[in-house]
Amino acid sequence: MNRQIWLLLALALIPFFAAAQNFPARPVRIVIPYPPAGGVDSLVRSLSATVSASMGQQLIIDTRPGGSSIIGTEVVAKSAPDGYTLLVSDSAFLINPALFKKMPFDTLKDFTGVSMLAYAPVILVIHPSVPAKSLKELLALAKAKPGALVYASGGNGTSTHIAGELMKYVAKVDITHVPYKGSAPAMTDLVGGQVQMQFAGISSARPYIDAGRLRPLAVTGTQRNSATPTVPTFDEAGVHGVDVVSYWGLYAPAGTPSDVINTINQHFVRSLRVPANIERLNSLGYIPLGNTPEEHTAQIKAMVAQWIDVMQKTGIRIE
Numbered sequence: 001m002n003r004q005i006w007l008l009l010a011l012a013l014i015p016f017f018a019a020a021q022n023f024p025a026r027p028v029r030i031v032i033p034y035p036p037a038g039g040v041d042s043l044v045r046s047l048s049a050t051v052s053a054s055m056g057q058q059l060i061i062d063t064r065p066g067g068s069s070i071i072g073t074e075v076v077a078k079s080a081p082d083g084y085t086l087l088v089s090d091s092a093f094l095i096n097p098a099l100f101k102k103m104p105f106d107t108l109k110d111f112t113g114v115s116m117l118a119y120a121p122v123i124l125v126i127h128p129s130v131p132a133k134s135l136k137e138l139l140a141l142a143k144a145k146p147g148a149l150v151y152a153s154g155g156n157g158t159s160t161h162i163a164g165e166l167m168k169y170v171a172k173v174d175i176t177h178v179p180y181k182g183s184a185p186a187m188t189d190l191v192g193g194q195v196q197m198q199f200a201g202i203s204s205a206r207p208y209i210d211a212g213r214l215r216p217l218a219v220t221g222t223q224r225n226s227a228t229p230t231v232p233t234f235d236e237a238g239v240h241g242v243d244v245v246s247y248w249g250l251y252a253p254a255g256t257p258s259d260v261i262n263t264i265n266q267h268f269v270r271s272l273r274v275p276a277n278i279e280r281l282n283s284l285g286y287i288p289l290g291n292t293p294e295e296h297t298a299q300i301k302a303m304v305a306q307w308i309d310v311m312q313k314t315g316i317r318i319e
Contacts, residue, residue, distance in 0.1 A: 023260045027058040029085045033072025033092075034182035035065045038154060039201035041184075043118060043248050044088050046280050050271040065181045068092060068156040068318075070103055077105035081255035083264055086114065091159035091247050094300065098307040099157045099318055107304060113296030114250040115265050117272065118286040121221035122163040122244050123228065125205045125214040126197040127190060135217045135237040138197070139171050146174035152190055152198040154183035156318050160199040163220055163244040165316045167199075167234075170241035190214065201246055202227050202285025220244050227285040247303070248286075249296060261293050 030048075032040045041063065048059045064072030069092040079085035087093075097107050105111075124135070130149075132138035142149050153161040156179045164177055178195055180186035183204045190198045191213050198205070206227060208214040216231045220242050224233060234242040250268055252261055269290040271277055281288050291299075311317070 023083055023263055024055055024057045026084065027060050028055065028083070028264075029060045029062050031072050031076050031085065031087050032061060032063045033065065033069035033087070033089055034063065034154065035184050036063050037184035037204075038182040039120075039203050039246065040088055040090055040248060042203045042284060043281070043286060046284070046286075047117075047268065047271045047277060050274050050277060051267050054267040054270050068096060068100070068179070069158070070096065070100070074104045076251065076253060077110040079253050081253040081257075083252060083256050083260035085253070086264065087111070087251040088117070088248060089251065090154075091162075091244075092155065092157040093249060093251070094247065094303040095159070095162060095307045096157045097304050098311040099316075108301060110254050111251045111300070112254050112256060112261065112293065113298075113300050114252050114261055114293055115268050116289045116291050116296045116299055117248045117250055117268065118281060118288050119245050119247045120202055120285045120287060121219040121225050121233075122159055122199050122246055123202050123205050123219045123225075123231065123285075124163070124167075124197065124199055124217045124234075125190070125209065126217060127193050127195075128213070128215055129193060130196050130215075132217070133215075135232075135234070135239060138217060139173055139239070142171075142173040142175050147176055149175045149197065150178055150195045151175050152178050152180055152186035152195045154186055154200070155179045155181060158183075159244045159246040160201070162310075162316065163199040163242055166242045166244060166314065167239065169314050169316070171239055206285065218242075225285050226282055249300075258293075265293050 030044055034040050052059050064075055069089055076085055076087040132141050151164050183200050186198055187204050189195050191208055209216050218234045218237045219225055219231050272288045272290040278288055
C-alpha cells in the first residue's frame with residue numbers, strides 16, 4: 001500500500017476515532033425486547049437515573065416486545081455499531097439459539113457483550129384458588145389431573161419458560177405452557193385467574209405476593225433469595241434439577257469500537273456499585289453483577305453452548 005492510500009485511509013478514520021473519544025454526544029437508546037413493567041424494564045429503570053447522570057446523556061428506553069424477544073433483539077443487531085443503540089435482555093438472548101433453528105441474526109456473530117448486569121432466581125407462584133400449599137401438593141395435583149394445570153411464562157425461550165419445562169421433565173408431570181409477550185401481561189392474567197400458575201422473576205411477582213394475591217411455592221437456585229426469604233428452593237422442596245437462573249445482560253452490535261464499549265461498561269458498572277441501587281435491586285430480587293466486556297462476551301459463548309446441550313438432553317422444544 002503506497003503512501004497516498006495510507007493518507008486517505010487515515011483521513012477516513014479521523015471521524016471514527018473522534019466519535020469514539022467524544023462518546024456519548026447524544027442520548028443513548030436502550031432497546032428492551034419485552035413490554036413495559038417486566039423484569040428487564042424494572043432493572044433498566046432502576047439504573048437509568050445514575051447511568052444518565054454518569055454519562056451526561058439521557059437513556060431512552062425503547063420497548064419492542066414480540067417474537068420471543070427476537071423482534072427487539074433484531075432491531076439492535078441491525079443498528080449502527082456506534083454505541084447509541086444497545087440491548088438489555090434476559091436469558092432468552094442466551095437460550096434462543098438452542099430453541100430456534102433460524103433467527104434473523106446470529107447471536108454469537110452479531111453482538112458483543114458489554115456487561116452482565118445482574119442475575120436472579122425464577123420463582124413459581126400460583127393463584128390462591130389452586131388448592132396447593134406447597135410444591136409437593138401442587139405436583140400431586142398435576143399428576144392427578146394431567147394437562148389440566150396451565151402455567152404462564154414471559155415467552156418462549158425465557159428462563160421462566162425453561163424452568164417450567166425442566167420441572168415437567170424432572171417431576172414427570174403434564175402441565176400446559178402458555179407463553180406471553182413478557183412477564184407483565186402473564187402476571188396480569190395470573191392475578192386475574194386466567195391461568196393457574198407462573199414461573200416469573202421475583203421483581204414481577206413480589207408485589208402480588210406481599211398483597212396476598214399470589215402464593216409462592218419455590219425458587220430456583222442453590223439458596224433462598226433475600227427478597228423472599230421464606231420461600232424454599234426447589235431442592236429444599238424435594239425437586240432437584242430445576243437449575244434455571246435468569247441473567248440480564250447489556251449488549252452492543254458487533255463492530256462497535258472497543259473504546260465506546262469500555263465507556264458504556266464503566267458507566268453501567270459504576271451505577272451497579274451505587275449503594276442505593278444495590279439496595280433497590282436486592283429488594284426486587286436481583287443480585288447485581290457488573291463485569292468486563294471480555295468476561296461477558298466469554299459468558300455469552302459458554303452459556304449458548306450450555307443451553308444447546310441442555311435442550312438436546314431434555315428434548316425441550318417450542319410448542
